[in-house]
Amino acid sequence: MTEILDLWHAFRPALGSALLLVGAVLAVIGTIGVLRFPDFYTRLHAASVTDTAAATLAIVGMALLAPSLAVVVKLAVVWLFLFLTGPTSSHALANAAHTAGLQPMIGRLGEDDGGGE
Amino acid sequence: MFETGATGRVGYFLGLITVLIALWLGLSWDYSLKPVIASLGAVSIFLSAVLAYRFDILDREGSPYGRLFQLMAYWVWLMVEIFKANWVVIKACLRSTLDINPALVKVKTGCESDLARTVFANSITLTPGTVSVEIEGDKILVHALFEEEAGPGAFDEMDRRAREASDGRRKP
DSSP states (O other): OHHHHHHHHHHHHHHHHHHHHHHHHHHHHHHHHHHHSSSHHHHHHHHHHIIIIIHHHHHHHHHHHOSSHHHHHHHHHHHHHHHHHHHHHHHHHHHHHHHTTOOOOOSOBOGGGOSOO | OOOOSHHHHHHHHHHHHHHHHHHHHHHHGGGGGSHHHHHHHHHHHHHHHHHHHHTTOOSTTTOGGGGHHHHHHHHHHHHHHHHHHHHHHHHHHHOSSOOBBOEEEEEEOOOOSHHHHHHHHHHHHHSTTEEEEEEETTEEEEEESBGGGGSTTTTHHHHHHHHHHHHOOOOO
16 A cells, blocks of 8 residues: 555656646637637637637646645646636637627638738 | 425534534635634635525525535536536637527426536536526527537436435425
8 A cells, every 4th residue: 555655756746747737738729710710719629628628637747746735736726716617707708709699600711811800 | 395494494504603613624725723813714604604694595595515425416417517608609609611500498497496407407508509598487498509419308317406405306
């Protein structure tokens, strides 16, 4: 049992760092999507990758690197509130755009349509 | 359909107090046993509860802890769905030639209570590739990055699970 625990403590920092790195890469991918997608609504989808997967992986990575359980609890609360407030703000943005009359681009879009308005 | 009597209110009040105490203990951790700080915590929890009562938000939406386990089980299922959907959007972001098929679709929901509808609409927004744009009655306007991901029936399982987690199984 202690050997398993030792192994866990040996691998914990490496695992945490790896998860942080993956989370950071996902955030960059989300940013690339925001820059490439053609209109407001599709860009919102790219940003949601950063909101969900990147944030989750980064927080789990930070929890693995945390020095004490108190920090883990705080990170868990941060994660919970991020997941409760994130969709609310996304919906508020999308709803405001729809109410203001912004029409989404519909149908299959290729390279010619990209690169912003 | 739902508890609204005096016993229900007391239950929501106790649930809110319990969650506030747990949150306070979790956030303040080892300071929690010092008397001055602990009494400040007690006062702030009491004030929050009184405010919640005065704002009249002590109902099954303001304090949905009676269904905590069902909602947590739903959350676990949702996390798997979110990661699966993330993969689709990540591929769309990185494809060398832009190839997306955005669409606006109307999704009919079987969720009746406001809580279940909120859970369902927020789940749609949380899942990358779909955003709920507007809610009109029992129809939700959804913008999707790929039309084929939001075809008929694509949200049926999420709808059913959100309804069962928030409101319980419908009686046959």
